[in-house]
Structure formats: C-alpha cells, structure tokens
Amino acid sequence: xxxxxxxxxxxxxxxxxxxxxxxxxxxxxxxxxxxxxxxxxxxxxxxxxxxxxxxxxxxxxxxxxxxxxxxxxxxxxxxxxxxxxxxxxxxxxxxxxxxxxxxxxxxxxxxxxxxxxxxxxxxxxxxxxxxxxxxxxxxxxxxxxxxxxxxxxxxxxxxxxxxxxxxxxxxxxxxxxxxxxxxxxxxxxxxxxxxxxxxxxxxxxxxxxxxxxxxxxxxxxxxxxxxxxxxxxxxxxxxxxxxxxxxxxxxxxxxxxxxxxxxxxxxxxxxxxxxxxxxxxxxxxxxxxxxxxxxxxxxxxxxxxxxxxxxxxxxxxxxxxxxxxxxxxxxxxxxxxxxxxxxxxxxxxxxxxxxxxxxxxxxxxxxxxxxxxxxxxxxxxxxxxxxxxxxx
Amino acid sequence: xxxxxxxxxxxxxxxxxxxxxxxxxxxxxxxxxxxxxxxxxxxxxxxxxxxxxxxxxxxxxxxxxxxxxxxxxxxxxxxxxxxxxxxxxxxxxxxxxxxxxxxxxxxxxxxxxxxxxxxxxxxxxxxxxxxxxxxxxxxxxxxxxxxxxxxxxxxxxxxxxxxxxxxxxxxxxxxxxxxxxxxxxxxxxxxxxxxxxxxxxxxxxxxxxxxxxxxxxxxxxxxxxxxxxxxxxxxxxxxxxxxxxxxxxxxxxxxxxxxxxxxxxxxxxxxxxxxxxxxxxxxxxxxxxxxxxxxxxxxxxxxxxxxxxxxxxxxxxxxxxxxxxxxxxxxxxxxxxxxxxxxxxxxxxxxxxxxxxxxxxxxxxxxxxxxxxxxxxxxxxxxxxxxxxxxx
Numbered sequence: 117x118x119x120x121x122x123x124x125x126x127x128x129x130x131x132x133x134x135x136x137x138x139x140x141x142x143x144x145x146x147x148x149x150x151x152x153x154x155x156x157x158x159x160x161x162x163x164x165x166x167x168x169x170x171x172x173x174x175x176x177x178x179x180x181x182x183x184x185x186x187x188x189x190x191x192x193x194x195x196x197x198x199x200x201x202x203x204x205x206x207x208x209x210x211x212x213x214x215x216x217x218x219x220x221x222x223x224x225x226x227x228x229x230x231x232x233x234x235x236x237x238x239x240x241x242x243x244x245x246x247x248x249x250x251x252x253x254x255x256x257x258x259x260x261x262x263x264x265x266x267x268x269x270x271x272x273x274x275x276x277x278x279x280x281x282x283x284x285x286x287x288x289x290x291x292x293x294x295x296x297x298x299x300x301x302x303x304x305x306x307x308x309x310x311x312x313x314x315x316x317x318x319x320x321x322x323x324x325x326x327x328x329x330x331x332x333x334x335x336x337x338x339x340x341x342x343x344x345x346x347x348x349x350x351x352x353x354x355x356x357x358x359x360x361x362x363x364x365x366x367x368x369x370x371x372x373x374x375x376x377x378x379x380x381x382x383x384x385x386x387x388x389x390x391x392x393x394x395x396x397x398x399x400x401x402x403x404x405x406x407x408x409x410x411x412x413x414x415x416x417x418x419x420x421x422x423x424x425x426x427x428x429x430x431x432x433x434x435x436x437x438x439x440x441x442x443x444x445x446x447x448x449x450x451x452x453x454x455x456x457x458x459x460x461x462x463x464x465x466x467x468x469x470x471x472x473x474x475x476x477x478x479x480x481x482x483x484x485x486x487x488x489x490x491x492x493x494x495x496x497x498x499x500x501x502x503x504x505x506x507x508x
Numbered sequence: 509x510x511x512x513x514x515x516x517x518x519x520x521x522x523x524x525x526x527x528x529x530x531x532x533x534x535x536x537x538x539x540x541x542x543x544x545x546x547x548x549x550x551x552x553x554x555x556x557x558x559x560x561x562x563x564x565x566x567x568x569x570x571x572x573x574x575x576x577x578x579x580x581x582x583x584x585x586x587x588x589x590x591x592x593x594x595x596x597x598x599x600x601x602x603x604x605x606x607x608x609x610x611x612x613x614x615x616x617x618x619x620x621x622x623x624x625x626x627x628x629x630x631x632x633x634x635x636x637x638x639x640x641x642x643x644x645x646x647x648x649x650x651x652x653x654x655x656x657x658x659x660x661x662x663x664x665x666x667x668x669x670x671x672x673x674x675x676x677x678x679x680x681x682x683x684x685x686x687x688x689x690x691x692x693x694x695x696x697x698x699x700x701x702x703x704x705x706x707x708x709x710x711x712x713x714x715x716x717x718x719x720x721x722x723x724x725x726x727x728x729x730x731x732x733x734x735x736x737x738x739x740x741x742x743x744x745x746x747x748x749x750x751x752x753x754x755x756x757x758x759x760x761x762x763x764x765x766x767x768x769x770x771x772x773x774x775x776x777x778x779x780x781x782x783x784x785x786x787x788x789x790x791x792x793x794x795x796x797x798x799x800x801x802x803x804x805x806x807x808x809x810x811x812x813x814x815x816x817x818x819x820x821x822x823x824x825x826x827x828x829x830x831x832x833x834x835x836x837x838x839x840x841x842x843x844x845x846x847x848x849x850x851x852x853x854x855x856x857x858x859x860x861x862x863x864x865x866x867x868x869x870x871x872x873x874x875x876x877x878x879x880x881x882x883x884x885x886x887x888x889x890x891x892x893x894x895x896x897x898x899x900x
Contacts, residue, residue, distance in 0.1 A: 145537035183575035320760030365578040368712030
C-alpha cells in the first residue's frame with residue numbers, strides 16, 4: 117500500500133524549477149473553484165494584465181498555456197507555421213534543436229543557423245540565412261539558452277525578422293522575470309516562457325504572448341492548427357476579452373492561483389528591482405567561484421545572471437559532486453545537457469532563489485565537496501569575495 | 509497594483525473540478541523538488557503503479573500527461589493515428605465531436621457514428637460502421653460522456669475493435685475512480701482520463717495508459733508524431749522503466765504530489781468501496797430530486813452515478829438558478845453543454861464530493877431556489893427521500 121509523500125526541503129539552484137516562495141505555495145493550496153466561476157474569470161483577467169506587465173507588452177493575446185514550457189513552444193510553432201513554410205531556426209543549444217523538431221513536425225522546412233553551444237546566436241549568420249531564403253516566413257531563436265546559460269540579442273534578431281517581413285518566435289523560458297524581456301520594444305511576434313524559472317512558480321504553466329501581427333496571421337491561416345489543445349483561435353474563446361467565456365479545456369485552477377501570486381510578487385518588487393537583484397547575486401556568485409579558482413564557461417558579455425554555467429575542473433567527478441551537494445546540503449545544481457554533459461554545471465539563481473543566502477550556501481558547499489575530492493581550488497577564498505559584492 | 513487572491517470555499521458539484529480533500533491540497537503545497545531528483549523519480553514510479561491500480565491494468569506505458577484531459581485525448585490520437593488513416597468515432601455528446609477534430613487534425617478521416625445526446629453509443633451502429641470501413645484502424649468512443657451524464661458499454665466496444673483488428677481509444681475522463689474502468693479486461697488500447705473528476709485532484713493532469721499492442725503500433729509508426737510535447741516515444745524516455753531517465757520536459761512536480769495523494773486515498777478506500785459510495789450517493793440524490801418532482805434526463809440503465817443530468821423544469825430560469833446556488837450557497841452545479849444548454853443541469857457527485865452532506869445540501873439548496881422561482885416542486889419531500897437511501 118502506497119503512503120503519502122513528504123519531499124525534503126531542497127535549495128533549488130539548477131536550471132529550474134527554482135525555489136518557490138511560501139506565499140506562492142500557500143496560494144497554490146487555496147480551495148479550488150470552478151474554471152467558469154465568475155471569480156475565476158476575474159482572476160484570469162488579472163493574470164493577463166500581470167503577464168502583460170512581465171512581458172512588457174500591450175498584446176491582447178497574452179495568457180498562460182495550461183502546460184509546461186515545451187507546450188508553450190509548440191503553441192507558438194503550430195499556430196504560426198503551416199505545412200510547406202520555411203522557418204529560419206537559430207540553434208546554440210538544446211532548445212534550438214527542439215525548435216527544429218517543432219518546425220518539421222508542422223510539415224515545414226527548418227533552415228538552421230548553427231552557433232557553438234556556449235556562444236550567442238550570430239545576428240550576421242541569421243541575416244545571411246534570411247537573405248538566402250526570401251521565402252522564410254518565421255525566424256525563431258532562444259533569448260536565454262537554458263542548456264548553456266547564454267543570452268542572445270533578442271532586439272537585433274526581432275528587428276531582422278521584421279525587416280525581412282517574417283514573424284519572430286522567441287523562447288524566453290529562462291529570461292522572463294530575470295532579465296529584460298521587452299516584447300513590444302523588440303517587436304517580437306510570438307513569445308513563450310515557463311512558470312518555474314525566474315517567476316518562481318510551480319512548474320507546469322507556460323505564459324505566451326502574440327503580437328497583433330501574429331494574431332492576424334493566425335486568423336488568416338488556411339490550414340487548421342494541427343493541435344486542438346493549443347489552437348489559439350479556440351483558446352482565445354476562453355481567455356479572450358469576450359463577455360461570455362466559452363469552455364475550451366479545464367484550466368489548471370490551482371496552478372493559476374500560484375502563477376497569479378508569483379506575478380503579484382514580481383509587480384510588488386518591480387521589474388527593474390528584480391533584474392538588479394538577479395544581477396547583484398550573479399556577480400557575487402561569479403566573484404566567489406572565480407576566487408575559489410573555478411572558471412565560468414560563458415564569456416562575460418553573454419552570461420545570464422540567472423543561470424551560471426561553470427566549467428567542471430579536470431579530474432572532478434561531476435555526478436559525485438552533484439550527489440554530495442544534494443545528499444549533504446539538500447542543494448540541487450544542474451548538470452550539463454547534451455554536448456556539455458560532464459563538462460559544465462549550471463547554477464541557477466532564478467527568481468525567489470536569487471538571494472544572498474543561496475549564493476553563500478552554494479559557494480561553501482561546493483568548496484567543501486570539491487576540496488574533499490582534491491580539486492585544485494583555493495579554500496576559504498570564495499565566500500569573502502562573494503560577500504564583498506553582496507554588501508553593496 | 510494587483511493583490512493576492514483568496515478564493516471562497518465552494519461546494520463543487522459541477523462536471524469537474526470536484527471538491528478536493530484537504531489531504532490533497534496539503535500535498536500540493538509541499539516543497540517543490542527537481543524533476544530529476546532521485547526522490548522524485550521514486551515518486552514517479554509510485555504514481556505509475558497507483559495509476560495501474562486505478563485503470564485496472566498492467567500496461568507498462570501508464571503515466572500522467574503533464575496537461576489537462578484534452579491534451580490526454582490529443583496524446584492518444586496523435587500517437588495512434590497517422591495521415592491517411594480512417595478512424596471510426598462514436599459521438600453522443602461534446603467529447604465525441606472533439607475526437608473528430610483530433611482525427612482530422614491528424615490528417616485522417618473520421619467516420620462518424622452518431623447517437624443522440626443523452627443516449628449511449630450504439631454498439632450495433634459502431635459494428636456496422638466498422639464493417640462498412642474495413643480500412644478503419646482505430647475505434648474511438650467516450651466511456652462516460654461528461655456533457656450528458658451517459659455511460660456507454662466500453663467492454664463491448666473494445667471487443668468490437670479487437671475483432672475488427674482495430675485499436676480502441678477510450679475517453680474515461682469522468683469515469684476513472686467513479687465506476688469500473690477495466691482497461692485490461694476490456695482489452696482497451698489507449699485510454700485517457702482527467703485528474704479533476706472522480707480522482708478529486710487539482711485540474712491540469714491527464715492520466716493515460718497504452719496497451720502493448722498500442723505501444724507496438726507507436727514504435728512502428730512511419731510518420732513522426734505531429735506533437736513533440738505529446739510524442740510517447742519521447743515521453744517514455746522520462747517516464748519509462750529505464751534506469752536513467754532522460755529529460756523531456758519539466759514535470760509539473762507539485763501537481764504530481766497532489767495526484768499521488770489522491771491515488772493513495774483511492775487505494776486506501778479501495779476501488780470497489782469507491783464505486784459503491786458513488787452509487788449510494790447517486791441513488792440518494794436521484795431519489796431526492798424525483799421526490800421533489802424533478803426528472804432525470806438520462807434513462808436509468810445509462811446514468812453515470814458521478815454526473816447526474818437533470819431536466820430543467822419548463823419556465824425555470826437556468827442561469828438565475830445556478831447564480832443563486834453559487835451566491836447564496838457557494839454551490840456550483842454544471843450548465844448543459846452544446847445541444848443541452850438551457851435544458852439540463854449536470855450535478856456532479858465525483859470523488860471526494862460524493863458524500864452524504866453534498867447530497868443533502870444540493871437538494872435543500874435547489875428546493876429553496878426553485879421554490880422561490882415558483883417552479884412546480886414538492887417542498888419538503890426531497891431530503892427525507894434522499895436520507896432514507898443514505899442510511900443504508
């Protein structure tokens with residue numbers, strides 16, 4: 117006979133989920149109401165407005181997809197791409213590769229712009245690909261690559277798409293709430309994110325926003341969207357501004373309580389303050405790790421403050437270090453993905469987890485575990501270096 | 509500036525979500541751990557085993573899709589149906605129509621077997637459709653139509669599919685945990701359900717199970733599954749029995765705590781006891797409503813104990829009654845859907861909500877509101893009739 121599950125209290129410094137505020141967990145557990153309850157409809161309107169704030173957009177079609185970020189990605193592709201289309205996909209990590217899968221499963225052709233894992237997307241290469249493919253109708257790229265900790269130039273890439281007359285699809289799963297995501301300023305057309313990164317909400321929800329240009333495109337489609345669940349024309353009937361909301365699917369009510377609370381907290385703090393906090397804790401972590409003798413895997417200008425890729429020193433047993441951190445310190449950091457497996461760690465400082473305590477705990481725990489493994493690190497140097505920057 | 513949302517405590521007697529146990533809400537709010545945490549992997553194994561218990565199956569590929577029931581439906585169709593296929597779809601309510609949408613969006617042809625809303629699927633008509641379409645590779649039907657409160661003969665329909673050499677896709681969104689769902693005995697091939705009905709978990713998760721025959725079919729597909737998010741070959745890498753779980757998407761960790769707890773409660777009670785409880789409360793509700801002078805919309809042999817369709821008496825203002833129940837009694841009942849809008853109410857007695865208190869509250873609240881509207885009901889007759897059956 118199975119019994120109730122009591123998880124331990126972890127410190128979540130991997131690539132997400134991140135630590136969640138007790139306020140958000142309390143909201144999550146409030147009594148469920150119906151997905152057509154008038155009070156729930158009001159909550160939906162507030163969530164839309166708060167997501168517009170987070171995305172810095174006035175896009176009317178801004179809502180949380182009722183599924184994880186990979187479904188949010190799919191929502192963007194299946195609504196904007198039709199069979200026979202050509203899509204330029206910029207790939208510099210795992211999620212660019214996933215975009216290619218999405219394009220091909222829509223019956224379209226993906227023209228790949230490849231950059232090395234750990235490097236940002238090359239705007240020049242993307243421009244060349246668009247020039248070579250005048251038929252391309254969409255440019256897709258990842259703003260903040262979760263697999264490598266690299267930021268790309270979203271403003272430049274969205275501008276490129278517009279000049280070409282193409283729509284842009286932008287992955288902001290790891291960026292939203294952690295660094296600037298300026299959907300309107302960029303002129304981005306379809307943007308998706310995740311709940312469990314810098315918003316520090318529970319995993320399972322994917323905020324998306326579509327520009328009026330993207331909505332026009334969706335309304336003029338000749339080929340039905342291949343996913344019924346993700347068809348924005350249908351989803352709009354439930355989330356849209358109409359007085360009467362039409363049932364489409366049962367919304368994940370409690371997850372939306374949690375998302376609402378996490379967005380209320382973001383608004384209370386203010387976007388600028390949240391970005392400044394992410395940057396301060398990132399700089400302190402980097403100073404500490406470098407003082408300890410570790411190296412960052414990404415060049416300084418392209419680093420994501422919320423996801424820090426660290427080179428695993430020669431001779432260190434990756435899995436043993438992560439296991440020791442988890443077992444002894446209840447601290448989760450992320451493994452490298454794909455080409456970077458065994459080569460980097462990914463240390464998240466996302467949302468509620470981006471705080472001075474976590475910076476200090478991570479540095480001291482890593483020092484203890486690496487020191488025991490005989491790694492060439494400077495004992496005692498990391499924490500003071502980090503704390504010097506936290507005191508600012 | 510938005511502020512925290514505090515929902516009222518409703519009594520959820522609509523078509524789902526249903527009332528949720530405090531045990532499940534407490535589980536939901538436990539600290540989030542990573543989706544690759546070794547302790548979470550253990551939890552996933554327990555959830556699989558508990559879902560096998562609920563579905564009465566030994567199917568290895570049994571897991572919760574990380575999205576609502578309509579995504580579980582789509583998971584079954586996109587994995588089993590390829591472009592050019594023919595699928596016989598039995599429709600006797602909203603969800604049969606949604607199945608047709610799914611088939612067509614897979615590039616396949618739906619042969620419709622139509623029965624009236626409020627009637628069960630005709631096994632004879634389904635047999636005739638299969639005979640007329642020897643090329644049909646799938647038979648799809650809804651076991652428990654949420655839009656009408658009607659049960660169909662799943663055992664007979666699955667047997668029909670097997671005789672024809674076709675796979676069966678079965679919607680058990682409203683049946684699982686409330687009435688018998690015997691996946692192995694039926695020989696059903698792809699079965700999906702929802703978390704927020706008779707399992708009384710939060711909405712947003714869709715348990716699914718695939719027979720070995722369905723898994724073979726998936727593995728031999730020539731055409732890639734059109735949804736990356738719902739591609740079972742990929743999902744299996746994370747949920748499968750392999751020692752090393754491969755990241756596919758970030759699981760909705762907290763929702764799975766809640767699902768686990770709701771399944772633990774189901775196992776503690778025992779399936780047979782849960783079914784008996786649903787039946788007892790249903791009989792009491794029906795006795796009370798009929799004593800009051802109301803009529804059930806579905807013939808007795810086809811009624812779902814967990815979802816009671818009641819004919820709205822002539823001259824009664826549907827929306828006003830439901831609003832009054834919600835505002836004065838915090839009691840939610842369901843409106844009619846589609847062809848039955850304004851003609852029936854749907855009163856759920858699902859999972860944790862199937863209890864004697866809710867039967868009594870619903871009867872007395874309905875009596876008060878209908879009496880005030882001058883509907884032709886017998887005052888004071890409903891509750892004693894219901895209580896006589898609850899005392900058993």
